[in-house]
Amino acid sequence: MNGFLPLSRRAMLATLAGAAAVTILPTVSFAEDDIVLGLVSPLSEPGDVRSGEAIKKTADLWIKKINEAGGIIGRKVKLAVYDDQGKVEVGVSAMERAVTEANASAILGVWSSSVTIGQMEVAKGYDVPLLAFYSWSDEVTSKNYPQVFRIGPYNSQIAAQMVPFVKERGYKKVVVLAEDTAYGLGFAKAFEEAAKSLPEVSLEVVQFQAQTQDLTAHMSKIAASQPDAVIVQTVFAATNLSIKQGREVGLKAEIITGWDWPLLPDFWSTVGDAGVGVIYPTFSDPSMTVTKVGQDFIDSYKAAYGSDPAIFQYYLWDNFNAVKAAIETTKSSAPADLVKALPDTKFEGTIGPVFFRNEAGTVNFHQWDKFAMFFKKLNKVGDGEAQAELVYVVK
Amino acid sequence: MSAGADHGTKPMMDQLIVQSLILGLLQGGLYALLAVGLSLVFGILRVVNFAHGEFAMLGSFAAVFAVTSFGMPAWAALIAAAAAGALVALITNVVVLRPIYLSRMRQKGEYTIIATFMLSQFLIAATTVLFGTTYRNLPGLWESNLNFFDYVYLSGNRLVAFSAAIVMIGTLFWIVYRTDTGRAWRALTQSPLGASVVGIDIHKYANYAFLVSGAFAGLAAGLLAPLMFVFPSSGVVALVKAFIVVIIGGMGSIGGALAAGLLLGVVEVMGTIFVASGYTDAYGFALMIAVLLLRPAGLFGKMGRAI
Amino acid sequence: MSVPIEITDLRVAYESDVEILRGVNLCAAANTMTAIIGPNGAGKSTLLKGVAGVAPVTRGEVKLGERRVEGLPTVDLVKAGISFVPQESSVFGQMTVAENLRLGGWHRRSERDWLNQRVQACGALFESIRPYLERKAGDLSGGQQKLVEIARGLVGEPSLLLLDEPTAGLSPVMVREVYRELARLKERRSVTVLLVEQNVREALEVADRVYVLAMGQNDTEGTAEDVSERLESIVRNWMSREGSGVVS
Numbered sequence: 001m002n003g004f005l006p007l008s009r010r011a012m013l014a015t016l017a018g019a020a021a022v023t024i025l026p027t028v029s030f031a032e033d034d035i036v037l038g039l040v041s042p043l044s045e046p047g048d049v050r051s052g053e054a055i056k057k058t059a060d061l062w063i064k065k066i067n068e069a070g071g072i073i074g075r076k077v078k079l080a081v082y083d084d085q086g087k088v089e090v091g092v093s094a095m096e097r098a099v100t101e102a103n104a105s106a107i108l109g110v111w112s113s114s115v116t117i118g119q120m121e122v123a124k125g126y127d128v129p130l131l132a133f134y135s136w137s138d139e140v141t142s143k144n145y146p147q148v149f150r151i152g153p154y155n156s157q158i159a160a161q162m163v164p165f166v167k168e169r170g171y172k173k174v175v176v177l178a179e180d181t182a183y184g185l186g187f188a189k190a191f192e193e194a195a196k197s198l199p200e201v202s203l204e205v206v207q208f209q210a211q212t213q214d215l216t217a218h219m220s221k222i223a224a225s226q227p228d229a230v231i232v233q234t235v236f237a238a239t240n241l242s243i244k245q246g247r248e249v250g251l252k253a254e255i256i257t258g259w260d261w262p263l264l265p266d267f268w269s270t271v272g273d274a275g276v277g278v279i280y281p282t283f284s285d286p287s288m289t290v291t292k293v294g295q296d297f298i299d300s301y302k303a304a305y306g307s308d309p310a311i312f313q314y315y316l317w318d319n320f321n322a323v324k325a326a327i328e329t330t331k332s333s334a335p336a337d338l339v340k341a342l343p344d345t346k347f348e349g350t351i352g353p354v355f356f357r358n359e360a361g362t363v364n365f366h367q368w369d370k371f372a373m374f375f376k377k378l379n380k381v382g383d384g385e386a387q388a389e390l391v392y393v394v395k
Numbered sequence: 396m397s398a399g400a401d402h403g404t405k406p407m408m409d410q411l412i413v414q415s416l417i418l419g420l421l422q423g424g425l426y427a428l429l430a431v432g433l434s435l436v437f438g439i440l441r442v443v444n445f446a447h448g449e450f451a452m453l454g455s456f457a458a459v460f461a462v463t464s465f466g467m468p469a470w471a472a473l474i475a476a477a478a479a480g481a482l483v484a485l486i487t488n489v490v491v492l493r494p495i496y497l498s499r500m501r502q503k504g505e506y507t508i509i510a511t512f513m514l515s516q517f518l519i520a521a522t523t524v525l526f527g528t529t530y531r532n533l534p535g536l537w538e539s540n541l542n543f544f545d546y547v548y549l550s551g552n553r554l555v556a557f558s559a560a561i562v563m564i565g566t567l568f569w570i571v572y573r574t575d576t577g578r579a580w581r582a583l584t585q586s587p588l589g590a591s592v593v594g595i596d597i598h599k600y601a602n603y604a605f606l607v608s609g610a611f612a613g614l615a616a617g618l619l620a621p622l623m624f625v626f627p628s629s630g631v632v633a634l635v636k637a638f639i640v641v642i643i644g645g646m647g648s649i650g651g652a653l654a655a656g657l658l659l660g661v662v663e664v665m666g667t668i669f670v671a672s673g674y675t676d677a678y679g680f681a682l683m684i685a686v687l688l689l690r691p692a693g694l695f696g697k698m699g700r701a702i
Numbered sequence: 703m704s705v706p707i708e709i710t711d712l713r714v715a716y717e718s719d720v721e722i723l724r725g726v727n728l729c730a731a732a733n734t735m736t737a738i739i740g741p742n743g744a745g746k747s748t749l750l751k752g753v754a755g756v757a758p759v760t761r762g763e764v765k766l767g768e769r770r771v772e773g774l775p776t777v778d779l780v781k782a783g784i785s786f787v788p789q790e791s792s793v794f795g796q797m798t799v800a801e802n803l804r805l806g807g808w809h810r811r812s813e814r815d816w817l818n819q820r821v822q823a824c825g826a827l828f829e830s831i832r833p834y835l836e837r838k839a840g841d842l843s844g845g846q847q848k849l850v851e852i853a854r855g856l857v858g859e860p861s862l863l864l865l866d867e868p869t870a871g872l873s874p875v876m877v878r879e880v881y882r883e884l885a886r887l888k889e890r891r892s893v894t895v896l897l898v899e900q901n902v903r904e905a906l907e908v909a910d911r912v913y914v915l916a917m918g919q920n921d922t923e924g925t926a927e928d929v930s931e932r933l934e935s936i937v938r939n940w941m942s943r944e945g946s947g948v949v950s
Contacts, residue, residue: 045523180673207673213623213632216418217667217675223548224411237530237624245622248540249414250548270532270624575811582794582805589792592754593808593854594780 035075035333037063037323038098039109040082040091040119047086048111051134051312055109056081058313061304062320072327080104084115091115095122095130105333106131106323109316113137113182123147128335129342131322133315137182138190142363147339149366151322151354152315153283155183156363159190161373161394162231162256162281166201168392171228173202175253177218177242179210179234187233187258212238216245223251233258240270247274254279256375268382278378284311285374285390293321294350314350318368321347322354342366414547415664421553423660424560428615429633430640430652431567432484432608438584438647439604441504442492445511447612447637448630449518450487454480454613455620455629456522459531469536473559473617480613481606487514488605493598515630522627535621556618563611564653571649576603584647639679643686645693655694658682705767705783705861706732707753707894712762712772714745714752722748724918725762728896730911732861735888735895737909737926739902741940745918746898747789750864753896754786755779766862781809785860789867793847793854795840799831802839802850806857817857824853828883845869845876849883856893865897869904877901884908906930916940 039059042052063079071077080102084091091110098104099122106129110116116135123130124145132140133152141150166174176191178184188205195203204225208218219242222230230253232242239261246255260282261267268275290298297317301309309317326341327333343366346355351371357364372395376388433447457479458472467475491514495506537551571577579600582590591597616625616633623629640659644651659679666678686694707730714723723745730736738746751757753764755776764772771782779786785806794802803824807817825835828849834842839850848868855863868884869877881904887895888908899905906912912929914921914936922929922936929936 207671208667209673209676211632212675213629214422214675216422216622217415217664218672220411220414220418220548220664221668221672224407224414226407237626240530241623248548248550248553249418250540250542250545266530270530272532578801578805579808581797585794585796586792588788588790589794589805589851591756591776592780592786592788592792593805594777594858595805595808596777 033075035072035077035327036080036102036104037077037320038080038082038095038102038104038107040084040094040098040107041109042086042111042115043081043083044085047084051111052083054310054313055111055316057305058301058309058316059109059320061300062317065300066324072324072333073331075333084111086112086115088115088118092118092122095119096126099126099128099335104128105327105335106338108319108323110135113140116140120145120148126335127339129323129326129338131319133319134312137186138363141365141367144360144365146366149319149322149342149356151318151349151368152312153369153371154363154367155186156190156194157369158281158373159187160194162191163194163197164394165281165375165392166195166229167198169229169254171201171254173225173227173229174204175222175225175227175230176203176205177215177222177230177232177234178205178207179238180207181210183235184210184233184258191231208234208238210234210238213241214245215242216249218242219246219251220249222246222253223249227253229254229256231256231258236261236264240267243278244271244274256280260284262378263385273381275378276380279375279391280378280388282311282374282376282385283371284314284385285372285376285393286386287390287393288351288372288374290351291348293348297350318349318354321349410546411668415668416661417547417549419661419664420657421549421557421660422664423657424557424564425615425619425656426636426640426659427653427656428560428563428611428618430637430644430656431564431649432611433634433637434641434644434647434649434652435567435580435604436608437641439580440492440496440583440601442496442507443504443511444487444608445508445634446487446515446518447511447608448632448634449515449522450480450484450609450630451612451616451633452522452625452627452630453483453518454609455533455616455625456526456531457613458617458620459533459625462534463531469534469621472533473536473614476613476617476620477610478613480616481610483518484605484609484612485602487511487609488602493601515634519627519630526627528626531625533617533620533625535618538621550622552621556622559618560615563614564649567607567611567649570607576600580604635676636679639683641693642683643694645695648693648695651693651695658694705894706730707862707896708763708765709749709753710763710765712749712752712764713760714748714757715760716758721760722757722918723752726915726918726920728913728920730894730896732894733891734910735884735897735908737905737912738896738898738915739900739905739912740915740921743917744915744921746915747866748918749915750786750866750896750898753862754784754788754864756786756788777809780858780860783859783861784864785855785858785862786864787848787851787855787866787868789870791844791847791851793839793850795838797839798836799839799842799850800825800835802854803835803857806854809858820857820859824857827853827856827887830879830883843876844872845879848872848876848880852883852887861894863893863895865895867898867900869899869901877904881908902933906933916943 041055042048059079063077066077080098082094082098084094095107098107108131110119110132113135116132117139124147130148132150136155138154138156176188178188206218206222232239239257243255255278257280260280262278262280322345325345325347326338330337330341343356343358354368356366356368359365372393375392377391378388436442436444454476458476461467461472461475491510492507496503535552536555539551541549541551579595582595640652640655644655662682663675663678667675709728711725712723713721713725715721726749740746748757752759755774759772803821807820826832831846831849869880885908906926909926912926913923
């Protein structure tokens with residue numbers, strides 16, 4: 001009974017998810033001639049719905065624009081949308097349905113690393129291209145699956161880009177406060193590795209349980225060791241907690257967040273004064289070079305939705321254009337043909353020319369990595385992206 | 396560390412020990428405040444209330460809305476938190492639990508666990524739907540970071556929270572040992588049959604117990620909120636801590652809950668700082684397991700039935 | 703103070719179709735001690751529980767003096783002057799004997815002077831607990847605990863005291879101790895007592911009148927002397943009706 005229970009529950013979940021997808025999403029009829037692209041994204045809780053909605057908007061806009069321009073190789077393009085609920089098993093079965101039922105030529109829009117890693121097996125099994133853009137785990141490309149591509153950053157690269165920043169700021173003692181997940185510890189490990197090039201910097205990693213609601217003990221320990229900088233590698237809530245409680249227990253070091261969490265709307269209302277002086281890294285800055293393709297995307301997005309796209313939506317736009325380029329090269333929408341063509345595809349991306357590095361055996365396999373990293377500082381309460389001071393750029 | 400530095404390793408260590416001890420005690424006071432209500436209700440009704448954390452969570456939301464929507468001052472927000480916690484607890488007792496313990500079914504204890512667990516899930520989901528998962532902040536009574544001789548660092552809010560917790564637990568002690576309501580609670584705890592034959596109205600005093608339990612949970616959350624954040628699932632961790640405290644301190648013992656709360660706070664902070672930082676929650680569980688193995692009735696087992 | 707009790711055709715059923723008590727009649731004069739005896743399952747305890755409001759009464763009347771009290775909740779029965787000492791232990795073990803007694807006057811707790819005086823009076827009632835008023839009740843012997851419960855039951859000046867097998871589970875020494883004190887209680891003539899007992903001999907010694915129940919109904923009744931004389935035939939009658947008479 002016990003051995004059979006988890007399996008049945010999993011199957012039940014998958015069935016439920018499938019049933020939900022069937023009932024919620026409008027049934028799209030696909031003409032023989034149409035090119036179908038699968039979009040598998042977190043569209044309901046517990047998935048990251050906020051990001052899922054942004055993904056869906058970007059994809060809808062791209063499809064609309066492409067079809068207005070006459071489609072690809074003279075054929076209309078359609079989107080088959082599936083919800084992964086942020087769950088691995090749901091994402092995997094959704095991708096399978098996209099491939100087998102909707103005959104998708106490629107799968108895009110995948111989000112959470114753990115879901116993406118699960119879906120990679122489906123991509124491999126059916127020989128269908130899977131394009132990631134903001135799944136940061138190194139594993140996505142370091143596994144070297146021929147079907148998997150990424151136009152977007154990854155953990156060890158971000159960690160490596162922190163190193164010149166640490167050197168430039170002249171920090172001698174750095175503490176990494178990392179949550180005990182693949183994300184937090186993965187970054188800590190990668191950063192420790194990258195920081196070996198800076199022998200003058202002493203580095204300590206302080207780990208904490210991701211679900212914690214109190215970091216005063218950790219921050220007291222860090223404060224007592226009097227570091228110059230603390231790099232906080234965790235999600236939004238714990239980042240805010242570490243800033244607020246760090247200042248409470250007398251931490252004087254500069255605080256660098258793991259990502260641009262301070263730009264989220266509830267940052268200042270939760271941390272208050274303690275947020276002043278916080279530095280955050282980002283891939284996006286007004287000083288960033290945007291290509292003609294990129295500017296066109298930004299303008300159309302603004303026109304369609306009334307707001308600016310976030311940087312990850314640029315990468316997703318490039319993902320779609322990569323598939324388009326591959327179809328145009330091969331004059332085919334067969335998944336296997338695209339898998340063969342994609343590694344050598346080159347095209348004009350949103351922030352520069354896009355091409356894949358194809359160094360087998362490394363993380364730089366089917367990986368594009370030409371983006372700049374900006375370090376920005378919040379100098380007063382309420383500062384947002386526009387007011388933040390640009391303190392350093394890593395190209 | 397260079398020879399000329401202001402702080403050598405030794406004094407730094409001393410500083411950290413004092414800092415962690417104080418932090419631990421302050422944290423522990425709030426754990427105790429969260430736990431006494433749970434303990435009270437268990438002692439009197441033998442109900443293991445899995446929704447206790449959500450009474451706290453709803454209290455903290457009430458406090459946030461009192462401040463942000465009605466512009467009330469911070470102290471009034473605390474009263475709102477206690478009132479909301481008390482109200483939800485009372486409704487829970489009357490609507491969810493009373494039908495169970497009035498019924499003739501067997502294993503009422505198990506049914507109350509299932510019922511309160513489902514209620515807890517429902518309250519989290521309902522709060523998420525109504526208010527979203529946004530993190531909210533509650534201003535405290537003493538919004539400044541204090542520095543005692545460069546030796547101990549604390550926020551004013553933390554001191555306020557601890558002082559209030561101790562005063563409230565003291566008040567509960569007084570209620571339990573010096574008032575008729577307390578006598579009725581103790582009677583119900585020690586012998587429900589005896590309480591019934593001397594004519595104590597169990598429904599009335601069960602309601603009082605839930606009111607106090609919910610008020611304490613709401614107040615604890617209102618005091619904790621300025622130190623942490625307010626969000627729908629915040630009650631889950633609170634419940635876990637409260638359970639550990641109740642088990643360590645002995646089911647139904649207020650003195651035990653206070654001592655166990657302080658102990659848990661100190662062990663967690665000390666363990667995090669001096670043993671390994673990645674196991675904060677594990678120290679509490681380790682302590683609980685040790686107590687269960689060595690003194691199954693809790694550290695204050697003899698007083699266990701005294702609430 | 704004390705009021706006679708009159709029970710007419712009292713029926714009790716836990717499940718709607720299974721009557722445990724099938725119409726019992728009983729009458730006791732003020733300040734007398736009435737023993738209720740009978741074989742196992744005769745409904746003796748159920749009769750007391752029905753009167754005390756602990757068991758569901760389906761039909762019949764209980765009159766305390768002129769007042770109908772059947773079906774009232776326990777809280778109101780206590781106020782009406784009915785005090786029930788159940789068979790199971792019901793002392794508050796972590797409280798002192800004095801605190802236990804004080805709770806016996808719960809329904810009149812606002813009358814401080816009266817309550818203090820009652821606690822003192824009832825604390826002095828039984829010799830075997832008198833020296834231990836400040837001890838925790840849970841630390842006393844089983845017999846002493848039962849006496850604490852009886853004393854607690856008297857604090858509120860009830861007009862009717864219901865004693866359900868006060869010596870169940872006690873050693874012979876303790877049984878004698880409890881009955882010595884019950885005999886003294888009877889001498890005071892201050893309360894009407896209904897006593898359910900398995901120890902028939904002891905019960906007959908202290909009782910004024912005796913009711914014998916069998917199979918949830920009245921079997922026979924009489925003065926203690928009368929029933930003592932007929933005891934053998936009564937017990938034989940139980941045996942013949944049930945095949946297994948039980949008298950200890």
